[in-house]
Amino acid sequence: MNKIEAKNVDFYYGSFHALKHISLDIPQNEVVAFIGPSGCGKSTFLRLFNRMNDLIPGTRLTGQISIDGTDIYGRSVDVDLLRRDVGMVFQRPNPFPKSIFENVAYGLRVNGVKDRAFIAQRVEEALKGAALWDEVKDKLKESAYALSGGQQQRLCIARAMAVEPSVLLMDEPASALDPISTAKIEELICDLSGRTTVVIVTHSMQQAARVSNKTAFFYLGEMVEYGETKKIFTNPDQEATQNYITGRFG
Amino acid sequence: MSLPIDSSYRRRKLWLQQAVFALFRVLSYAVVAVLFLILGFILFHGAGVIDWTFLTEAPTDGMTSGGIWPAIVGTFWLMVGSALFAFPVGLISGIYMSEYAPDGRLVAFIRTMTNNLAGIPSIVFGLFGMAFFVNYLSFGDSILAGSLTLGLLALPVVIRTTEDAFRDIAPSYREGSLALGATKAQTIWRVLLPMAMPRVITGLILSLGRVSGETAPILFTCAAYFLPKLPESMFDQCMALPYHLYVVATSGTDIEAQMPIAYGTAFVLIVIVLAMNLLANAVRKHFEKKLKSK
Ligand SMILES: Nc1ncnc2c1ncn2[C@@H]1O[C@H](COP(=O)(O)OP(=O)(O)OP(=O)(O)O)[C@@H](O)[C@H]1O
Ligand SMILES: [Mg+2]
Numbered sequence: 001m002n003k004i005e006a007k008n009v010d011f012y013y014g015s016f017h018a019l020k021h022i023s024l025d026i027p028q029n030e031v032v033a034f035i036g037p038s039g040c041g042k043s044t045f046l047r048l049f050n051r052m053n054d055l056i057p058g059t060r061l062t063g064q065i066s067i068d069g070t071d072i073y074g075r076s077v078d079v080d081l082l083r084r085d086v087g088m089v090f091q092r093p094n095p096f097p098k099s100i101f102e103n104v105a106y107g108l109r110v111n112g113v114k115d116r117a118f119i120a121q122r123v124e125e126a127l128k129g130a131a132l133w134d135e136v137k138d139k140l141k142e143s144a145y146a147l148s149g150g151q152q153q154r155l156c157i158a159r160a161m162a163v164e165p166s167v168l169l170m171d172e173p174a175s176a177l178d179p180i181s182t183a184k185i186e187e188l189i190c191d192l193s194g195r196t197t198v199v200i201v202t203h204s205m206q207q208a209a210r211v212s213n214k215t216a217f218f219y220l221g222e223m224v225e226y227g228e229t230k231k232i233f234t235n236p237d238q239e240a241t242q243n244y245i246t247g248r249f250g
Numbered sequence: 251m252s253l254p255i256d257s258s259y260r261r262r263k264l265w266l267q268q269a270v271f272a273l274f275r276v277l278s279y280a281v282v283a284v285l286f287l288i289l290g291f292i293l294f295h296g297a298g299v300i301d302w303t304f305l306t307e308a309p310t311d312g313m314t315s316g317g318i319w320p321a322i323v324g325t326f327w328l329m330v331g332s333a334l335f336a337f338p339v340g341l342i343s344g345i346y347m348s349e350y351a352p353d354g355r356l357v358a359f360i361r362t363m364t365n366n367l368a369g370i371p372s373i374v375f376g377l378f379g380m381a382f383f384v385n386y387l388s389f390g391d392s393i394l395a396g397s398l399t400l401g402l403l404a405l406p407v408v409i410r411t412t413e414d415a416f417r418d419i420a421p422s423y424r425e426g427s428l429a430l431g432a433t434k435a436q437t438i439w440r441v442l443l444p445m446a447m448p449r450v451i452t453g454l455i456l457s458l459g460r461v462s463g464e465t466a467p468i469l470f471t472c473a474a475y476f477l478p479k480l481p482e483s484m485f486d487q488c489m490a491l492p493y494h495l496y497v498v499a500t501s502g503t504d505i506e507a508q509m510p511i512a513y514g515t516a517f518v519l520i521v522i523v524l525a526m527n528l529l530a531n532a533v534r535k536h537f538e539k540k541l542k543s544k
Contacts, residue, residue, distance in 0.1 A: 050429060052425060052428070052429065055421075055424070055425070055428070057353065080431045080432070080433055081431065083428060083429055083430065083431045084430065084431030085431075087429065087430070088425075088429040090422060090425065090426065090429075092422060094420075094422040094423060094425070094426040095426075096423065096426065096427070096441050097444065097445055098444075106427070106430060106432075106440070107430035107431060107432075109440075110427070110430060110431060110432035110433070110436045110440065111430075111431050156426070159426075159430065160429070160430070163430060163431065
């Protein structure tokens with residue numbers, strides 16, 4: 001079953017044609033990786049799934065993107081609800097200047113959850129899910145800025161997961177992290193698969209190979225190839241894909 | 251092979267640099283020295299008259315003796331009043347300009363006008379205050395009219411600092427909040443405002459400090475020459491330090507005897523303004539610490 005379906009998507013920043021005629025289906029509860037050289041449009045495409053690009057003035061989208069069969073750019077769509085259901089983790093950790101606890105509780109609070117016991121329980125679950133609980137359980141009231149970069153990124157994952165999204169978008173979530181933090185985050189992604197649909201942008205082929213079921217290769221705003229991760233990395237159909245994964249350009 | 255450089259070039263270059271630096275140093279020291287001289291002069295002449303009576307009693311004997319308590323109280327209420335006006339209005343306008351107004355000519359125009367507003371002589375504000383608050387809205391000469399006029403004077407700076415404070419927040423905080431399903435208003439209220447607050451408050455206090463010394467805006471809208479009793483409501487007139495300073499220094503029965511009082515008043519005014527600036531710093535530091543550790 002497909003969770004996300006993109007049909008004939010074209011996207012423009014002003015007059016710049018950033019995404020060219022992309023169609024791709026993302027199956028439910030699987031992990032899909034987007035790879036491709038810098039500037040090819042991976043982030044742009046990812047940010048269409050939670051309508052983050054709406055914030056950038058002068059952009060234009062044609063084609064259709066649906067999640068659970070609903071056109072997310074349709075008139076009746078409530079963008080706040082869409083974003084609650086489609087979580088996002090950014091390239092740089094961006095915790096709020098609040099306590100560790102309040103960072104994770106934020107999504108619940110802004111969505112109207114008032115029950116304190118429920119919030120406390122959900123915060124704990126989310127932090128455990130992000131493998132951060134043991135490191136922070138004694139300092140939940142301290143500032144999130146007191147955490148290391150790797151911890152902050154896991155906090156952001158916990159923050160995103162606390163509202164139980166059915167899709168998690170991750171834009172190079174480990175690019176600013178050390179190998180140990182990276183390994184922890186990759187483990188988290190593997191934990192999520194089977195329960196949550198994960199779309200991850202990465203520059204690391206190894207990472208894509210380790211965590212994803214399917215991989216899409218983008219080049220100059222086009223989606224060149226999309227298929228099972230194993231196939232993409234061992235026997236791609238396109239020469240461009242072959243060149244990229246073997247490091248001949250990118 | 252070596253480059254064709256005159257051997258004295260480097261020496262001349264260094265010499266010139268030293269000379270220019272020396273000039274800059276002398277100039278900046280001179281400016282600071284003059285500032286301290288002014289401050290020292292007033293403090294020297296003013297400190298002598300400061301005592302408990304001076305600070306807590308009303309002027310007596312045709313303002314040739316007694317204290318300045320009613321003027322201190324008046325200035326205090328004017329500050330409170332203008333803060334109550336300039337803070338919410340400035341904050342809301344600043345947030346609107348930075349977060350809601352569509353980027354374009356209109357906003358650019360409003361921004362330019364706001365900046366121009368800050369450059370209008372304060373006596374013009376006084377005139378406007380008289381025409382609008384005192385007469386048109388029939389507030390009369392009152393603390394209310396004076397506060398609103400002073401508040402208008404402080405407004406451009408508060409709007410500007412609010413707008414800048416919000417604009418300088420990295421987009422990643424907005425995106426992080428919106429990505430969790432927060433609305434724009436929730437994002438502003440719960441994430442951006444706490445981050446912008448230190449700068450907004452600092453801007454407010456600094457502009458109030460400036461405004462507290464203004465004479466012209468309260469001249470036609472509020473200030474009384476001499477009032478033996480303290481104001482009882484915001485529709486009363488009041489005395490105020492800057493106007494009192496002007497009065498005792500320029501008019502009255504015995505200017506000679508009044509001069510020490512003028513210096514004493516100036517002393518108190520300066521202390522208030524300096525205290526406001528220190529307060530602004532303390533508030534900013536406090537908020538910043540809270541943001542980091544909360
Ligand atoms: N806000 C924007 N305004 C205008 N052009 C943009 C904007 N954001 C991205 N672009 C352009 O769109 C193209 C795709 O950018 P995008 O960020 O999606 O690339 P990417 O594949 O994520 O690259 P990277 O791997 O470096 O993150 C680039 O050419 C970029 O210059
Ligand atoms: Mg990117």
